Amino acid sequence: MLLLDKNExxxxxxxxxxSIRQSSREDIGSGRVAHKVGIVTGVGPASGIGTFASRLFAREGARALYLLDLSDVLPDFASELAKTFPDTKITFVxxxxADEATVRDIVARAVKEEGRLDFYFANAGISNVRPKEWGKFDPNSRESQLQALRHGGRTLDMISVEEFMEIQRVNVLSGFLALKYAAPAMQDAAPAVGKRIPGGSIVLTASVAGRLANAGSLPYSASKAAVVSMAQTGAYEYAGYNxxxxxxxxxxxxxxxxAAVFAAARSNHNEGATGQINPLLRxxxxxxxxxxxxxxxxxxxxxxxxxxxxxxxxLTASMPYQRKLVKRPAKL
Known part of the structure; x- marks a missing residue:
């Protein structure tokens, strides 16, 4: 077999x-979540998973979305989303x-206003606690990039108990509260608003770091392992309720x-190397x-x-290794 050219x-x-970036900008969906009412946490950052998910849910016909985050830009995003998809009611909080009263109240509000709750995407999370005196991360600052990389790469003895507990609070407790309050709200049918069958879907954002070692810091990995366990155990907790x-x-x-990882790669003219240890090489x-x-x-x-x-x-399909690129023969 011929080796695949690196440039190719x-x-x-x-x-x-x-191509993926282009398709993400499309505004016409196929109604995959038509008439459904959902809650999304971890919304606000322009390049965040929660932000893209909220847009997809609206594009695919969600009747109402309740967006929860601490971000200052959440109101602007919610306004933009409502203008782009006027058939979806957008509410931001x-x-x-990871605050019990906040989660309890947003679930209760969704049910009171819409009569139903169909899905909850518990996406909020953090990887570490950035010291307040550092201010916000500046992707254009070399010093900020190095600062963030050093902070993220600290050894266990350099991480305080307080930071460990805050990561568990945000990543684990937020998932627990989603199960505690969203699941009971999904248990009943609501024929008056078109929900003939009880049930719903709760999705938690975990990480490969919650399944295998060497993909994140110990506090982050421990928190995501707990999230994985909650998804598995929670499925049995609510057995029979759909x-x-x-x-x-x-x-x-x-x-x-x-952002720090990609900013550092760009500054070193090595952005093309990010993600190279998985079979898609990206x-x-x-x-x-x-x-x-x-x-x-x-x-x-x-x-x-x-x-x-x-x-x-x-990435997690096998033990990672640096494979040789091969030129596949053309199809006849």
């Missing part, structure tokens, strides 16, 4: 990423997805959370995780339950 491989990678609970396990995705985009969430909250995934689903380019 890079060209394929670039074409695929460009600025709050903490409530499906699953977790998505992203690989390396280009989001605000990983990183993922947030819309690719959002598409998985869309599938899981839709009726298309009606028999998928209690699963940690990797969306990682094949």
């Amino acid at each position: 491989a890079q060209g394929v990678r670039t074409a695929v990423l460009d 600025r709050g903490d997805a 409530i499906r609970i699953n977790a998505i396990c992203p690989g390396l995705i280009q989001t605000d959370m990983t 990183h993922g985009l947030p819309v690719e995780i959002a598409q998985a969430a869309l599938w899981l909250v839709s009726d298309d995934a009606s028999y998928v339950n209690g699963q940690p689903i990797p969306v990682d380019g094949g």
